[in-house]
Every structure is written in structure tokens, then in C-alpha cells.
Amino acid sequence: MPEPTSLVQRVLRHQLLWPVLALFVLLLVNVVAKPSFLDVRMQDGHLYGNLIDIVRNSAPVMLVALGMTLVIATRGIDLSVGAIAAIAAAVACTRIIGAGDEAALRTAVMAMTYAVVVCIVLGAWNGLLVSVLGIQPIIATLILMVAGRGISMAITDGQITTVNNPWFSDLASGFVLTLPLAFLVAVGMVLFTALLTRRTALGMLIEAVGINPEASRLAGVRARTIIWTVYAFSGLCAGLAGLVIAANTNSVNANSLGLWIELDAILAVVIGGTSLMGGRFSLAGTFVGALFIATLARTIPNIGIPSEVNYLFKAVVVIAVCLLQSPKARALLRVRRSGTPTLANGAPA
Amino acid sequence: MTQMRTPAGTTSVPAAEPQPVIEMRDISITFGAVRALDEVSVRLFPGEVHALMGENGAGKSTLIKALTGVYAIDAGVVTIDGERHEFSSPAAAQAAGISTVYQEVNLVPNLTVAENMLLGREPRRFGSIDVREMNRRARRTLLHLGIDVDPRTVLDEHPIAVQQLVAIARAVDVEAKVLILDEPTSSLDADEVEKLFTVMRRLREEGVAIVFVSHFLDQVYEIADRMTILRNGRLVEERMVADTTQLELVRLMIGRELEVLDRLDRAAPTTGAGSGTPLLTAVGLGRKNTLEATDLALYEGEVVGIAGLLGSGRTELARLLFGADTADTGELAVRSHTRRLRSPRHAIDRRIAFSSEDRKAEGVVGDLTVADNMLLALQASRGWLRPIPQGTRARLVKDYIEALDIRPADPTALMRNLSGGNQQKVLLARWLITEPEILILDEPTRGIDIGAKAQIQAKVAELAAQGLSVVFISAELEEVLRLSDRLVVMRDRRKIDERTNDDVSVRDVLEIIAGETRSEEDTHA
Numbered sequence: 058m059p060e061p062t063s064l065v066q067r068v069l070r071h072q073l074l075w076p077v078l079a080l081f082v083l084l085l086v087n088v089v090a091k092p093s094f095l096d097v098r099m100q101d102g103h104l105y106g107n108l109i110d111i112v113r114n115s116a117p118v119m120l121v122a123l124g125m126t127l128v129i130a131t132r133g134i135d136l137s138v139g140a141i142a143a144i145a146a147a148v149a150c151t152r153i154i155g156a157g158d159e160a161a162l163r164t165a166v167m168a169m170t171y172a173v174v175v176c177i178v179l180g181a182w183n184g185l186l187v188s189v190l191g192i193q194p195i196i197a198t199l200i201l202m203v204a205g206r207g208i209s210m211a212i213t214d215g216q217i218t219t220v221n222n223p224w225f226s227d228l229a230s231g232f233v234l235t236l237p238l239a240f241l242v243a244v245g246m247v248l249f250t251a252l253l254t255r256r257t258a259l260g261m262l263i264e265a266v267g268i269n270p271e272a273s274r275l276a277g278v279r280a281r282t283i284i285w286t287v288y289a290f291s292g293l294c295a296g297l298a299g300l301v302i303a304a305n306t307n308s309v310n311a312n313s314l315g316l317w318i319e320l321d322a323i324l325a326v327v328i329g330g331t332s333l334m335g336g337r338f339s340l341a342g343t344f345v346g347a348l349f350i351a352t353l354a355r356t357i358p359n360i361g362i363p364s365e366v367n368y369l370f371k372a373v374v375v376i377a378v379c380l381l382q383s384p385k386a387r388a389l390l391r392v393r394r395s396g397t398p399t400l401a402n403g404a405p406a
Numbered sequence: 407m408t409q410m411r412t413p414a415g416t417t418s419v420p421a422a423e424p425q426p427v428i429e430m431r432d433i434s435i436t437f438g439a440v441r442a443l444d445e446v447s448v449r450l451f452p453g454e455v456h457a458l459m460g461e462n463g464a465g466k467s468t469l470i471k472a473l474t475g476v477y478a479i480d481a482g483v484v485t486i487d488g489e490r491h492e493f494s495s496p497a498a499a500q501a502a503g504i505s506t507v508y509q510e511v512n513l514v515p516n517l518t519v520a521e522n523m524l525l526g527r528e529p530r531r532f533g534s535i536d537v538r539e540m541n542r543r544a545r546r547t548l549l550h551l552g553i554d555v556d557p558r559t560v561l562d563e564h565p566i567a568v569q570q571l572v573a574i575a576r577a578v579d580v581e582a583k584v585l586i587l588d589e590p591t592s593s594l595d596a597d598e599v600e601k602l603f604t605v606m607r608r609l610r611e612e613g614v615a616i617v618f619v620s621h622f623l624d625q626v627y628e629i630a631d632r633m634t635i636l637r638n639g640r641l642v643e644e645r646m647v648a649d650t651t652q653l654e655l656v657r658l659m660i661g662r663e664l665e666v667l668d669r670l671d672r673a674a675p676t677t678g679a680g681s682g683t684p685l686l687t688a689v690g691l692g693r694k695n696t697l698e699a700t701d702l703a704l705y706e707g708e709v710v711g712i713a714g715l716l717g718s719g720r721t722e723l724a725r726l727l728f729g730a731d732t733a734d735t736g737e738l739a740v741r742s743h744t745r746r747l748r749s750p751r752h753a754i755d756r757r758i759a760f761s762s763e764d765r766k767a768e769g770v771v772g773d774l775t776v777a778d779n780m781l782l783a784l785q786a787s788r789g790w791l792r793p794i795p796q797g798t799r800a801r802l803v804k805d806y807i808e809a810l811d812i813r814p815a816d817p818t819a820l821m822r823n824l825s826g827g828n829q830q831k832v833l834l835a836r837w838l839i840t841e842p843e844i845l846i847l848d849e850p851t852r853g854i855d856i857g858a859k860a861q862i863q864a865k866v867a868e869l870a871a872q873g874l875s876v877v878f879i880s881a882e883l884e885e886v887l888r889l890s891d892r893l894v895v896m897r898d899r900r901k902i903d904e905r906t907n908d909d910v911s912v913r914d915v916l917e918i919i920a921g922e923t924r925s926e927e928d929t930h931a
Contacts, residue, residue: 257790257791258792258793264771264774268773268774269772272769277750278782279786336773
């Protein structure tokens with residue numbers, strides 16, 4: 058019975074269904090715990106409220122996860138993003154301090170540009186190790202994950218560097234069109250990446266390389282260039298994330314800035330439905346995944362989870378979401394419920 | 407320990423009227439939008455070899471997987487000894503007496519023959535495995551089947567054929583009522599096939615129902631009693647082998663596509679090209695441990711066939727011509743410009759195309775759509791910044807789906823859901839879309855069905871007639887001879903002969919390969 062796919066079926070089969078559902082459930086839990094959780098109010102032309110905080114706080118993870126999505130699509134992984142974020146922050150902050158006019162717009166723009174360029178170079182370094190030297194991505198990026206912290210420590214002389222530039226802090230706390238600037242930057246990057254990959258052939262070629270590298274090579278795909286590009290792009294994204302984080306506190310602590318953000322980013326990618334095996338990727342999924350991670354971070358204090366167990370709580374939620382997404386686990390659940398496993402519509406004998 | 411009759415008591419089978427051990431009625435299975443099986447019915451009788459016939463993509467594998475519990479059935483009924491069954495897993499099917507031996511032997515290579523045969527059912531003594539008893543039991547089973555193997559030897563030491571027999575021995579040792587052999591003979595030589603058939607006959611006498619899937623019609627006629635013919639996921643007919651001629655069978659299998667074969671015979675060998683300057687010249691092209699220095703010239707509009715056994719260097723030569731591997735000696739000139747091909751990309755820019763023999767590992771990008779797979783090479787050469795315009799895309803894909811008769815004719819279908827023959831056509835389209843001047847095809851028809859094979863051969867002949875130069879490699883000499891204008895024979899990683907293909911016979915080629923004719927210099931008048 059090949060019936061035409063109805064709207065309901067299309068929704069049920071859509072790969073975004075589970076991430077969106079998980080996000081929705083998480084919000085619901087918050088509302089139950091605290092009915093005013095979703096309240097958003099207008100003040101001085103800006104929106105305020107938990108939801109606004111969530112979208113603002115999601116910006117760093119969203120940025121990092123964006124670059125990570127493309128890296129993962131090529132069968133890679135980038136563990137160095139946290140360290141790169143720290144380097145970006147360190148470079149920007151020391152540049153701002155060192156500039157003649159610390160509070161000028163020009164200073165902020167120059168410092169951030171400089172930091173971002175450095176991060177692209179660092180990403181390209183990762184790309185070099187992976188694509189030219191053929192080192193396994195997890196090892197190749199582990200190098201910078203460790204060394205990067207050292208580099209950022211060296212840049213800041215191991216001090217917590219504090220800056221005083223209103224333009225720079227606007228990156229985290231500013232509002233444009235009533236919405237947080239940080240979130241808009243992240244969304245802007247998501248849209249830019251979507252255009253870049255889907256309106257050109259880049260997305261298809263990235264997927265081809267991720268699914269079957271040898272077939273792609275024989276079809277003439279410049280896999281090396283593509284892999285190089287995605288790591289450099291991941292560096293860029295990580296750098297932007299580092300700037301947002303630093304702008305939030307107007308300071309940089311090379312030791313802790315962006316620590317473990319790579320894991321949150323990988324989680325966001327996976328929750329969004331992109332397989333760690335490489336191949337097809339979903340930027341929309343990553344977007345939702347990053348929002349989920351940010352919501353989860355907000356949920357923990359809101360529903361009164363004691364801080365000692367918050368990592369544990371996070372782990373449990375993540376496992377639950379991953380199980381929800383696994384077709385195998387869902388099938389098992391279904392079996393439990395209905396008793397018998399097979400034959401969707403077995404005709405009576 | 408051993409199994410297994412049906413759980414709920416064996417129904418007594420009336421001796422006179424044969425009753426099928428297994429009956430599958432109106433089985434349907436759908437994958438996404440593709441209906442892989444459409445109300446197919448099959449009956450398996452005890453003591454019969456039942457051949458499952460059909461082209462690739464006809465639904466044979468799907469049917470087997472439905473029977474063995476790998477795929478869940480969407481609609482239809484399976485009865486075993488008259489009782490309805492629903493298999494939720496391969497283990498459940500096995501418990502019901504259905505054993506399968508797949509094409510690739512899935513045993514444990516570094517265990518002994520006996521250990522493999524009794525894996526998971528080892529006899530125990532004082533809590534540990536009783537090796538002596540295990541060997542004794544294995545030997546008894548092997549002897550019973552007439553397989554001459556020492557059960558104490560490690561499986562790995564034996565050729566594939568013997569491993570296959572061990573797999574069968576293991577399968578029947580669990581008291582199978584039904585034994586499914588999926589392409590068991592594809593990697594066996596004639597003697598080994600005979601051994602396998604001896605074992606099959608013995609099992610048949612004991613009342614086992616054997617399902618036999620094979621591409622080799624002669625083998626089917628030698629061993630099978632009854633056959634079920636499938637086409638495009640539908641049942642065509644159930645027939646007794648003795649009442650069906652081979653020609654009839656082929657007709658039933660490929661239906662209307664038989665015309666393609668007829669047409670091909672007329673299209674065969676094109677004009678003896680080979681004049682003017684060659685399009686591609688290789689002088690002393692070689693690579694260490696891969697290919698000895700080889701010369702080759704390819705002229706416009708000609709088909710050069712490369713014959714030779716597996717490992718003779720035919721694939722290696724093709725890879726060097728394309729830059730898939732880099733040559734370390736010799737020169738390659740395309741249109742008299744000397745080039746060093748450092749990568750496939752280089753070759754593609756020189757309008758050379760290469761379809762690899764390893765379709766799955768080196769051709770198919772499974773999780774992308776048919777359309778993306780077709781356009782991959784063209785898109786790669788345009789670079790990612792210049793996507794192929796939507797209109798051109800749609801037109802190219804539609805044209806090639808029609809021209810090569812690709813099924814399903816759905817550009818958005820995922821490549822991995824296509825049958826081997828259709829995947830091969832998509833790969834051919836991938837290269838034709840790049841409008842090459844030189845097309846290197848390595849085993850383009852291996853493992854695909856007659857219909858698709860004929861279509862691909864016809865396309866090659868047609869393209870050569872239009873001026874395309876083709877290097878055609880195939881293990882099937884008939885095919886090479888039918889298509890080529892010129893023939894290159896390889897052995898032991900070097901070219902041993904080259905001649906114009908005027909009435910060269912398979913026998914001639916075999917003699918050359920076997921080294922029974924004169925050397926290169928004094929052949930070829």
C-alpha cells in the first residue's frame with residue numbers, strides 16, 4: 058500500500074523531530090518547575106528574560122558547533138576548538154590593552170580581526186596535519202588542544218587580563234533590534250554557512266568526501282582542499298566563540314576560557330542528527346542542538362539541581378536524548394510497549 | 407543442544423502428497439518509496455534444490471533476507487510445515503530450521519574447522535570445552551557429507567571453497583530443514599563446484615530443502631529441480647527446471663530487455679580505427695611492484711580491450727593511465743603533450759575518465775542521491791564555487807536516467823538503495839557527463855545482471871562509434887572480444903601481446919595467456 062506521504066508522516070520522519078521535541082520537553086520541565094520561566098519583558102528597548110539569556114548564552118557553543126559540524130561531516134573531529142577560543146580571546150585582549158586608545162571602536166575592530174585571522178591560521182594548521190600529513194583528526198587536533206592552552210598562557214603571561222572597551226563588550230552584552238548581538242552573530246554565521254554550503258556545491262562535496270573519500274578522490278574531488286577548508290573554518294568559528302566569551306566578562310583567563318566547549322559542541326552536533334561517522338550533515342540540527350545545550354545549562358539552576366551533581370544530571374539528559382534519537386533504541390521501546398516486534402500490517406491468515 | 411523442528415509440535419507431513427516445508431505467500435517489502443518485493447510467493451519442498459532466479463535487483467536477496475528474518479515483512483504470510491511463523495530476527499529463523507550460507511564466508515578464520523562448526527554449541531566436560539569430543543563430532547559430520555578435511559586444522563589454511571563447505575557443514579549440523587546458499591559458487595573453480603554439488607545432492611537425498619542462488623545458468627541446470635523466477639520485485643513464474651529451456655529462462659528473467667542483446671550483436675565491433683596520431687600514448691609506463699614498463703597507444707574512436715587474469719596487471723595499468731596511482735617510470739602523452747598524471751583530477755582535466763572495478767569502495771557514494779552521484783565528477787571539476795545550475799542538473803540527470811534505463815528512475819533515491827547494475831549505470835553516467843575523450847572501464851559489468859550488462863555493452867559500442875576512445879577491461883573474455891577493436895593481453899604484471907581483433911577467439915586468448923603462442927614480435931601480421 059504505497060500511500061502518499063501525508064503531512065503527519067513527513068513531520069514524524071523529519072530528522073529534526075527528535076531534537077526539537079527534546080528542546081520542547083526541556084522547556085516544559087522548566088515551566089513546571091517555575092511557571093514564570095518563559096516570561097519575556099521589554100525594557101529600554103531590549104528584551105529580557107530566561108529565553109533571551111538562553112539564546113545569548115547559546116552563541117559560543119553554536120559557533121563552535123557550526124564549524125564542528127562541517128569537520129565531522131568529513132569524518133573528522135576538532136578537539137582544539139576550546140584552546141583556539143582561548144587564543145582568540147588572549148590575542149584580542151592583549152591587542153586592546155596594548156593599543157593607544159583602549160576604548161576606541163577602531164581598537165576593538167582591529168583586535169578582533171587580528172584574533173580571527175590568527176584562528177584561521179591555527180585551523181589551517183590542523184587541516185595541514187589531517188589532510189596533507191594524514192594524521193588522524195583526533196590526534197592532530199589533540200596537539201593544538203594541549204599546546205593551544207600553553208600558547209594563550211604565553212600571550213597573556215599567565216595573568217587574567219581585563220580589558221575596558223565598550224565596543225568589545227557589546228559583542229556579548231549588546232542588543233540589536235531588541236535581541237542580543239551575540240546571538241545574532243551566531244545566527245548570522247549559521248545562515249552564512251548554510252548559504253555557503255547549500256547554494257554552492259561545497260556541502261555536497263563535503264558530504265561526498267565524508268561518505269566515501271576514495272570514490273570522491275577518483276571522481277576528481279579535491280578532498281585535501283576541502284578538508285583543509287573545513288578545519289580553517291572551524292578555527293574561525295572557534296575564534297569568534299572565544300571573542301564572545303571574553304567580551305562577556307571583559308577579561309580572559311587562558312586556563313579556563315572555553316574549557317570543555319569542544320565536548321558541548323560535539324554534543325550539539327550529535328543531538329542535531331549529524332552522524333559522527335561523517336557524511337550527511339544538518340546545520341539546522343546543530344542550531345537546535347546548541348539551543349538545547351544552552352537550555353540545559355539554564356535548567357540546572359532553575360529546577361534546583363544541586364551544583365555537585367550538575368555534570369551527572371547533564372550526562373543523564375544527554376544519554377536520554379541520544380537514545381531517543383537512535384532508531385534501534387526506539388524500536389526496542391516500541392517492542393516493549395506492543396509485545397510483538399514485527400509485521401506492521403500482517404494480513405490475517 | 408541441537409534444534410529445532412517448529413516450536414509448537416511438528417505437524418505430521420503426509421507422505422504421499424508432497425507438502426512444502428516452507429511456503430511464503432504474497433510477501434511484500436517496501437523500503438521508503440521503493441517496493442522491493444511485491445506479493446511474491448515461493449514454495450520450498452523437502453528434498454529439492456530450488457533455484458531463485460532473476461537479475462540483480464529482481465528481489466532475490468530481499469526475499470532471502472525476508473525468509474531468514476533479517477528484514478521484517480510488510481505484508482504476506484510465511485508458513486513452516488503448515489504453521490504460520492513470524493521471524494523477528496535471524497536467530498528466530500535459524501531456530502525454526504532455516505540455515506544460510508552467505509556469499510562471503512562468515513566463519514572465524516583463526517579457529518579450527520571443528521571449533522567453527524560447533525561455535526556456540528561446544529561439547530563440555532567438567533565445565534571446559536571437550537576438544538576431543540568436538541573434533542569427533544565435527545569429523546562425523548564432515549565424513550557424512552563427504553568433505554575431506556581434518557577438523558583440527560585452522561580454517562584459514564584452507565581455500566575459500568573448503569571454507570564454504572565447512573560453513574555448509576556447520577549450517578546442516580544444526581539440523582536445518584532449509585539450507586540457503588547465496589551465490590556459493592562465485593569464487594569456486596570447476597572442481598570445487600563439483601564438490602559442492604556432491605554435498606548438495608547428499609543433503610537433498612536426506613530431505614533438506616535447498617535454496618540455490620547463482621548467476622551461472624549452467625550450474626542451475628545441473629543441480630536445481632525447481633525454480634522461482636523474479637523480475638523487478640515481482641514473481642514471474644515457478645517452473646520445473648527440466649521443463650524450461652535456457653533461452654526461455656533468460657526471457658523470463660529479463661523480459662522485454664532481450665531485444666537489447668539482439669541489437670548489440672549488430673552494433674558490435676566498430677571500424678578498425680587506429681590511424682592518425684594516437685590520442686593517448688604510454689611509453690614504458692610502470693610502477694614498482696605493480697606494473698612492468700608498458701607501452702600502449704589509444705586512437706580516437708577505438709575500443710582497446712585488456713584481457714588477462716586477476717592480478718595480471720590489467721587494473722594496475724588502468725590506474726596508472728588515470729593517475730589513480732602515480733607511475734614511477736615511463737611517459738604518458740595525451741594528444742602528444744607529455745603529462746605526468748599526479749592525481750585523478752589531473753587526468754580528468756585531460757578528459758580521461760575511469761570507472762573502477764571496485765564499485766562499492768571506489769565508485770558509489772551511498773548516502774548521496776542518484777543525482778548527486780551522477781554529477782559528482784562534473785561538479786568536482788567545476789569546483790565548489792560554481793554549482794551546476796538547477797536546470798542543467800535536472801536535464802542531465804533526466805537524460806541519463808532515460809538513456810541508461812536506470813531504475814528506479816528517481817533522481818532523489820539514495821544511491822545505496824539501488825541494485826548493483828543500476829549503480830554501475832549511474833557511475834557510467836557520472837563519467838559520460840564529464841564528456842571525456844578517453845573512457846577507461848574496469849570491469850564495468852561485473853556482478854550485474856544480463857539486462858544491465860547488455861545495456862552497458864551497447865552503450866560502449868555506441869560511444870566508440872561516436873568517436874570516444876575506450877579502454878575496456880573485463881574478466882569475461884567473450885565480452886572483451888565482442889567489444890574491442892584491438893586486444894591487449896596481460897600476464898604477470900606486463901603486457902604479453904597486442905593484436906587487432908579480427909576473429910580472435912576466446913581460445914586464442916586463453917592460449918596467449920597460458921603462454922602457448924609466439925611472442926609479441928612475431929604475432930600480428
